[in-house]
Amino acid sequence: xxxxxxxxxxxxxxxxxxxxxxxxxxxxxxxxxxxxxxxxxxxxxxxxxxxxxxxxxxxxxxxxxxxxxxxxxxxxxxxxxxxxxxxxxxxxxxxxxxxxxxxxxxxxxxxxxxxxxxxxxxxxxxxxxxxxxxxxxxxxxxxxxxxxxxxxxxxxxxxxxxxxxxxxxxxxxxxxxxxxxxxxxxxxxxxxxxxxxxxxxxx
Amino acid sequence: xxxxxxxxxxxxxxxxxxxxxxxxxxxxxxxxxxxxxxxxxxxxxxxxxxxxxxxxxxxxxxxxxxxxxxxxxxxxxxxxxxxxxxxxxxxxxxxxxxxxxxxxxxxxxxxxxxxxxxxxxxxxxxxxxxxxxxxxxxxxxxxxxxxxxxxxxxxxxxxxxxxxxxxxxxxxxxxxxxxxxxxxxxxxxxxxxxxxxxxxxxx
Numbered sequence: 180x181x182x183x184x185x186x187x188x189x190x191x192x193x194x195x196x197x198x199x200x201x202x203x204x205x206x207x208x209x210x211x212x213x214x215x216x217x218x219x220x221x222x223x224x225x226x227x228x229x230x231x232x233x234x235x236x237x238x239x240x241x242x243x244x245x246x247x248x249x250x251x252x253x254x255x256x257x258x259x260x261x262x263x264x265x266x267x268x269x270x271x272x273x274x275x276x277x278x279x280x281x282x283x284x285x286x287x288x289x290x291x292x293x294x295x296x297x298x299x300x301x302x303x304x305x306x307x308x309x310x311x312x313x314x315x316x317x318x319x320x321x322x323x324x325x326x327x328x329x330x331x332x333x334x335x336x337x338x339x340x341x342x343x344x345x346x347x348x349x350x351x352x353x354x355x356x357x358x359x360x361x362x363x364x365x366x367x368x369x370x371x372x373x374x375x376x377x378x379x380x381x382x
Numbered sequence: 383x384x385x386x387x388x389x390x391x392x393x394x395x396x397x398x399x400x401x402x403x404x405x406x407x408x409x410x411x412x413x414x415x416x417x418x419x420x421x422x423x424x425x426x427x428x429x430x431x432x433x434x435x436x437x438x439x440x441x442x443x444x445x446x447x448x449x450x451x452x453x454x455x456x457x458x459x460x461x462x463x464x465x466x467x468x469x470x471x472x473x474x475x476x477x478x479x480x481x482x483x484x485x486x487x488x489x490x491x492x493x494x495x496x497x498x499x500x501x502x503x504x505x506x507x508x509x510x511x512x513x514x515x516x517x518x519x520x521x522x523x524x525x526x527x528x529x530x531x532x533x534x535x536x537x538x539x540x541x542x543x544x545x546x547x548x549x550x551x552x553x554x555x556x557x558x559x560x561x562x563x564x565x566x567x568x569x570x571x572x573x574x575x576x577x578x579x580x581x582x583x584x585x
Binding site (some may be wrong): 214216218219220222223224225226227228229230231232233234235236237238239241254255256257258259260261308309341343354357358359360361362363364365366367368377378379380382 | 414417419421422423425426427428429430431432433434435436437438439440441442444457458459460461462463464511512544546557560561562563564565566567568569570571581582583585
């Protein structure tokens with residue numbers, strides 16, 4: 180009950196802030212509030228862009244939370260690197276410690292929901308200035324998570340907290356909720372079939 | 383003379399490797415070599431994507447070089463952060479220590495050329511696995527650097543070294559030379575005029 184009131188209050192504050200900006204015709208408003216950024220498309224650079232923002236935020240002394248909605252196998256370079264800074268970066272990977280069986284949809288859903296629970300703790304913590312929800316769009320596209328519940332949790336996050344959501348196939352409601360949407364488009368990919376994914380640039 | 387021969391030899395090695403891939407019709411080649419990635423377009427995420435790759439590369443134990451072809455003012459978050467690791471990241475910013483006067487084109491050219499000299503030392507060092515040339519496309523677009531000289535230096539870099547070039551308005555020859563080109567397109571930017579550039583996500 181208290182939690183729910185608190186969420187309502189935060190939602191109202193966010194909506195009021197947005198409305199105030201709109202009402203001013205945003206001419207020279209120069210307001211600040213936490214942005215929801217969506218990075219989609221088929222090109223490279225969605226996740227790496229999010230991780231670049233992590234580096235940026237850390238450079239500004241912010242704390243950062245990361246949840247990777249991907250099936251954990253080998254840790255990626257970004258995971259190895261950012262886990263060096265446990266006081267500054269809270270890092271979660273979906274399905275940690277499990278052997279994935281992609282044939283078991285129910286299990287995928289359970290892991291996605293556990294990952295979302297981790298995301299919620301980050302979205303509920305106003306000491307965290309930036310939250311990266313890497314490949315969340317994929318989890319939503321597969322129906323592993325309830326879109327309306329996810330959007331509701333995003334809407335009640337702390338007013339100054341930035342969130343970056345990545346992944347192909349963003350839902351229209353996610354795009355609607357976002358402040359900024361960038362589409363990464365592949366313009367050229369030489370030897371697409373022949374050059375394997377390479378360490379340092381692709382994972 | 384020796385340097386020139388060395389450059390020729392490396393250029394030949396790179397071209398042979400590329401040709402070999404082509405000749406195999408790249409079916410399942412699974413070859414590895416250092417990629418030239420170009421990140422362009424008007425959307426967000428070009429530079430941040432490059433800096434995410436820096437984090438990735440560091441996670442894989444690679445050394446990284448960065449040259450930012452922008453006029454230095456306040457250090458960006460990524461600069462503050464990555465300068466924490468001087469043994470792993472060699473970081474250069476164009477025009478360091480200078481007060482910029484954008485009216486002085488000749489001085490801009492000198493600074494860009496000094497930055498390119500720093501880039502060349504990175505492109506000549508095979509202990510560096512990834513080189514980021516942030517906003518190089520802008521310096522080329524303004525004619526601060528000679529495009530053919532830049533492309534020649536890129537072509538003779540160590541075979542396994544990755545290079546990421548960012549910035550709007552990539553020259554056609556740069557796109558032609560690239561292995562991968564991604565265009566960041568702005569799909570939505572709420573309150574574009576009203577919300578100022580924000581710490582942690584935009585700088």
